[in-house]
Each structure stands twice: as C-alpha cells, then as structure tokens.
Amino acid sequence: MTVLDGPKPGICIVCGRKIPKRLETMSFSHSDEAAPTSKAACQALTNKRIVAIRYWHHGRVRDASLWDGQTYTSEWFCTNNCAMDQGNASAHHGYRFLWKLRS
Numbered sequence: 759m760t761v762l763d764g765p766k767p768g769i770c771i772v773c774g775r776k777i778p779k780r781l782e783t784m785s786f787s788h789s790d791e792a793a794p795t796s797k798a799a800c801q802a803l804t805n806k807r808i809v810a811i812r813y814w815h816h817g818r819v820r821d822a823s824l825w826d827g828q829t830y831t832s833e834w835f836c837t838n839n840c841a842m843d844q845g846n847a848s849a850h851h852g853y854r855f856l857w858k859l860r861s
C-alpha cells in the first residue's frame with residue numbers, strides 16, 4: 759500500500775483523474791427577450807465562472823453551466839467506483855469504521 763500526500767483539490771485520491779466540478783445551471787426561456795446574447799453578457803450576470811454555454815436557435819442564451827471555482831462533486835473521489843476501491847482496500851488492510859446509527 760502506498761500512502762500519499764493529502765488530497766489535491768479536484769484530483770481523485772485513488773486514480774489521479776479530475777473530479778467533476780459541481781455546477782449550477784442558469785437558464786433562460788425561449789421567449790425571454792432580456793436573455794443575454796453572448797458569453798460576456800451572460801458572465802456579467804454572475805460572479806461564478808461560465809464553463810459551458812448553450813444558445814437558442816435565435817441567438818439568445820438558453821443556459822449556462824456555472825462553477826464557483828472551488829467545489830467538486832466529491833472531496834476525494836472521481837467516481838463511486840474509486841470510492842469503493844478505497845473502501846475495499848481499507849477493509850482489506852484491516853480498517854473498520856462503524857456507523858452505529860446505521861441500520
């Protein structure tokens with residue numbers, strides 16, 4: 759077993775791949791004439807980073823995926839499979855964690 763340094767934000771401690779960012783969606787209806795028409799105009803509406811943007815066919819923004827710059831879907835793992843691998847390895851090496859309230 760290899761014991762590594764503490765986790766790096768956004769990097770899975772098991773496989774080293776990127777952990778998905780936790781995103782919010784800002785969306786505009788098809789008929790919203792006040793909807794922005796560019797990424798820059800959309801960015802002006804939020805302090806969060808726009809990581810993806812989609813447009814209606816008429817050119818106004820349909821929705822944008824926003825990231826706060828620091829939150830990931832997990833603190834440690836890229837996927838549940840990596841979390842299970844970590845759990846199996848921990849159990850194999852004798853670690854036992856008890857959650858007594860679990861039924």
Ligand SMILES: [Zn+2]
Binds near residue numbers: 771
């Ligand atoms: Zn992983």
